[in-house]
Every structure is written in C-alpha cells, then in structure tokens.
Amino acid sequence: MAATNARIFRVYEAEQTGRPGPRLRISVSAAREPLLREDISTGRRLLRLLRLVLETDDKALAERSSSRHFA
DSSP: OOOHHTTOEEEEEEEEEOOOOOOOOEEEEEEHHHHHHHHHHHHHEEEEEEEEEEEEEEEHHHHHHHHHHEO
C-alpha cells in the first residue's frame, strides 16, 4: 500500500498562519503528507491546510497546479 501512496499527489489550498494574504496552493505526495501534517501541528511549518483541490498520480500536474511543493 505504501508503494501506491507514493504515486499519489494532493494539492491543497492553504494559508500561512499569522500572515494575512492570498491563499496558497500546496502540493504534497501522499507519502510525505503525514510528515507535513506533523510539521504543521508542531509549529515547524506555519501553515493551515484548507480544502483539497486535486488528487492525482501525475506529479507534474500537481506541481503545475500549486505554488509550493512538498513531494
């Protein structure tokens, strides 16, 4: 199952915690997403993930659809 997750990429709308401004689009691989969420919950990354915009197995599409990448 982990091999399958490694091929899935998600794009989320996100906002930077404590910084007003436009929302970002963040792409992350399913394999990396738990680590990103841990970084957010511990305050290492000042982000708040909002809605899921896209889920795909095409890494290039996920990267084109986002402004920041955590793949």
